[in-house]
Amino acid sequence: MLAAGKGTRMRSSLPKLLHPLGGRPMVFHCLEALSDLDIGLPLLVVGHGAEALREAVGERAQFVVQAEQLGTAHAVLQARQQLEGSADLILVVNADLPLVRASTVQALLEAQRTHDGPFTMLTVVQDDPRGFGRILRGKDGEVLAIVEEAEATTEQAALRELNVGVYCFRGEWLWSALTRIGPSVGKGEYYLTDLLQIAVDEGLAVKTLVLEDPEEAIGVNNREHLAQAEAALRRRINRHWMLEGVTLIDPLSTYIGSGVTLGQDTTLFPNTILEGDTHIGAHSAIGPNCVIRNSRIGDHCRVEAAVVEHAILEHHVDVGPFAHLRKGAHLAEGVHMGNFGEVKNSYLGAGSKMGHFSYLGDATVGANVNIGAGTITCNFDGVNKNRTEIADNAFIGSDTMLVAPLKIGVGARTGAGAVVTKDVPAGTLVVGMPARAIRRVENKD
Ligand code: UD1
Numbered sequence: 001m002l003a004a005g006k007g008t009r010m011r012s013s014l015p016k017l018l019h020p021l022g023g024r025p026m027v028f029h030c031l032e033a034l035s036d037l038d039i040g041l042p043l044l045v046v047g048h049g050a051e052a053l054r055e056a057v058g059e060r061a062q063f064v065v066q067a068e069q070l071g072t073a074h075a076v077l078q079a080r081q082q083l084e085g086s087a088d089l090i091l092v093v094n095a096d097l098p099l100v101r102a103s104t105v106q107a108l109l110e111a112q113r114t115h116d117g118p119f120t121m122l123t124v125v126q127d128d129p130r131g132f133g134r135i136l137r138g139k140d141g142e143v144l145a146i147v148e149e150a151e152a153t154t155e156q157a158a159l160r161e162l163n164v165g166v167y168c169f170r171g172e173w174l175w176s177a178l179t180r181i182g183p184s185v186g187k188g189e190y191y192l193t194d195l196l197q198i199a200v201d202e203g204l205a206v207k208t209l210v211l212e213d214p215e216e217a218i219g220v221n222n223r224e225h226l227a228q229a230e231a232a233l234r235r236r237i238n239r240h241w242m243l244e245g246v247t248l249i250d251p252l253s254t255y256i257g258s259g260v261t262l263g264q265d266t267t268l269f270p271n272t273i274l275e276g277d278t279h280i281g282a283h284s285a286i287g288p289n290c291v292i293r294n295s296r297i298g299d300h301c302r303v304e305a306a307v308v309e310h311a312i313l314e315h316h317v318d319v320g321p322f323a324h325l326r327k328g329a330h331l332a333e334g335v336h337m338g339n340f341g342e343v344k345n346s347y348l349g350a351g352s353k354m355g356h357f358s359y360l361g362d363a364t365v366g367a368n369v370n371i372g373a374g375t376i377t378c379n380f381d382g383v384n385k386n387r388t389e390i391a392d393n394a395f396i397g398s399d400t401m402l403v404a405p406l407k408i409g410v411g412a413r414t415g416a417g418a419v420v421t422k423d424v425p426a427g428t429l430v431v432g433m434p435a436r437a438i439r440r441v442e443n444k445d
């Protein structure tokens with residue numbers, strides 16, 4: 001995989017291949033397609049931003065350094081020592097092609113396996129050439145040369161069959177032919193694409209495989225291409241989930257990360273962004289206007305206009321509008337969390353309700369608890385985060401301040417506006433500021 005180029009056209013301090021696409025560094029997409037094939041660990045040719053790339057890619061590839069970026073042919077040559085003699089077929093892939101499918105690369109490998117010629121290459125026919133090399137064919141349709149845009153005549157530039165940048169070579173031929181490439185007239189670079197001309201001059205036939213889905217050939221050279229790739233990736237992912245039985249009211253405004261899973265008959269409303277390691281069950285309705293990150297949501301849930309991060313929602317949970325679930329929020333079955341609430345590092349037991357304007361941080365709440373409007377866990381004393389424990393069937397009155405560390409017993413109650421600084425025994429009503437016990441209360445259930 002060729003990944004040493006500077007990516008000048010991105011105009012960025014970040015190496016091109018580390019720009020996020022579908023929420024992950026662009027280079028991961030191509031690496032993943034290759035990892036689906038039985039071809040061993042890919043060898044990544046790195047140069048510009050080598051250290052950052054190595055760190056991001058880690059164990060997913062081996063590396064070889066191209067110290068000076070003298071062109072794609074020169075980049076392949078850097079891999080010679082590691083690959084020569086170890087493989088009959090050498091697959092070369094430009095790493096800035098994030099949408100190429102594993103099945104396409106597999107088909108290319110198969111094509112070359114049954115071909116006597118020196119290599120097989122992938123081409124695409126499309127109207128927007130995006131700076132790609134143009135394919136020149138002879139009168140019998142045979143390929144003759146690849147002309148780079150910088151060197152193309154007006155007539156050649158008008159050609160619409162393009163070089164995708166994925167090739168499968170016979171190893172022996174590749175290593176010797178590479179040494180015969182000279183610098184290009186325009187940029188003085190060593191072009192891998194000159195190999196086609198070399199093969200033709202030797203009287204060898206090169207095979208082409210034409211892409212059926214032109215979207216696979218979206219190569220990213222600048223940020224306009226990056227946005228096109230993002231949109232194409234989104235279309236691909238959205239199509240997959242719709243075919244799996246998920247309703248997308250407006251696919252154009254629905255963003256589903258590649259690590260996300262969704263259950264059947266779930267509906268995603270517009271402006272829904274699902275990121276990271278997020279799993280949503282069946283028969284749920286998410287959005288409009290939701291951001292859900294690294295979270296687990298069960299079946300039959302309803303989440304509207306909410307931001308949910310590193311949280312767990314069990315089945316039949318109802319959240320929003322305007323709710324924020326932060327890291328460690330865990331809402332058990334049937335919990336209702338209404339508008340303008342925030343929950344962090346807290347568990348709400350089954351059937352508990354928190355309807356309006358409340359903050360629960362570092363709390364454990366039992367089942368069937370009512371958290372009145374405006375309730376706040378005062379969990380931070382300036383130095384430590386302290387826990388609040390609220391037992392089953394408790395009733396927290398509106399605007400209660402729960403000054404942690406604090407325990408509220410089973411079935412206890414707090415009056416509206418109470419500031420609770422001391423533990424409240426089971427079945428006791430507290431009121432006032434600071435709250436003091438005034439009487440025992442009867443519990444109906
Ligand atoms: C290249 C092809 C072009 C093809 C297009 C499609 C050549 C000469 N041209 O053009 O025919 O249509 O890809 O993908 O190959 N790289 C290195 N070292 C270098 C130069 C580049 O590793 O010295 C890497 C880049 O990081 C990139 C890939 O090779 O991943 C392609 O280089 P890029 O400069 O993007 O080539 P294109 O102009 O797109």
Ligand code: CA
Pocket residue numbers: 094096219220221
């Ligand atoms: Ca490119």
